[in-house]
Amino acid sequence: MEQPQPDEDTPEAGSARDRMRGHIVEVAAGLLAAGGRDAVSTRSVAAAAGTQAPTIYRLFGDKDGLLAAVLEYGFATYLADKPPLDPTSDPVADLRSGWELHIGFGLANPELFLLMYAGTTPGHRPAAAEAGFEILRTRIRNIAAAGRLQVDESLATELVHAAGTGAVLTLLATPEERRDPRLAEAMFDAVVAAIATPAQTPKTRDAGPTSAANALQAQLPELRMLTDGERHVLGEWLNRITH
Structure with a gap:
């Protein structure tokens, strides 16, 4: 019964x-x-x-x-098994760690990755993909705060995201025995060269106004000696420099 x-x-x-x-x-x-x-x-x-x-x-x-x-379940499970590393003194090395996590997730979970990044509705990013994107935003902001970002944060984030997702999709479309493991590494080196200054370049010399503006922009929320209105105006000026 x-x-x-x-x-x-x-x-x-x-x-x-x-x-x-x-x-x-x-x-x-x-x-x-x-x-x-x-x-x-x-x-x-x-x-x-x-x-x-x-x-x-x-x-x-x-x-x-x-x-x-x-x-959401699949991505949360993967992050629980391989959580993003805590920030170190080298934000580009941290970005590489995040990149390797993204590539590893895609290759270990091909169907889930394809659903997250290739089976989406135009103009809509699934919540699970947005969670990964937010981690990437943080990594890029840390590079900006270190004075090493030579393009604006939004563009840098989109470039790394597009390159990482494209690398996984390319590898998944290639028979496993023919995949070249150097592809993802070469793609990372290329995109970093496009968005960040070399580590040996002092951020106070030859970095240019864009890197300096990005560094200050990343610190705006911490500038509590300024009023909300002053931070807003400063943010608009910095945004004009970086764009």
Whole structure:
């Protein structure tokens, strides 16, 4: 005989929903890894999870909602296993660590990576991809604060993101036995040369106004001796220099 279900507003019901939701996401992540996006249908996920399709619609809204949850779960799991390293005294070395994390994630989770970066709606970045992008923004800002960024932060972030994602997509499109491991490294060296000054260049000499403006712009939130209005005006002036 079917057991009575707890009232939906009780803590027991909420806990049961969370457990079922987590179970379905894990099952869907396994199907995605094994068979790609086409393998993650509501029917196949429901069957593998031991539930029914209406449960998936109730918990996730639709297939896109389920895939969004899978993306967040997959990326969070990867970051838990290989978290970004804490900042060091060399922000470009820190950027390299983040780059290697991005490349490693893509090659270790090809279907998840393709869903995050190649299967998106134009003008929309999935939450999981946005989390990775925010880590990249922080790395770029640290380079700016060190006085070594020679283009504006927004452009530098987009350049590194495009190069890193392009490198992974290129490697994934190449048969594994023919992949050249030097590709990602050469791409990183090229993009760093385009956005940052060499480490041996003193930031106070020959860095140019753009690097100096980027460094000051990165420190704007810390300039508490200025009013909000003064920081806003200074930010506009610095933005004009870097652009």
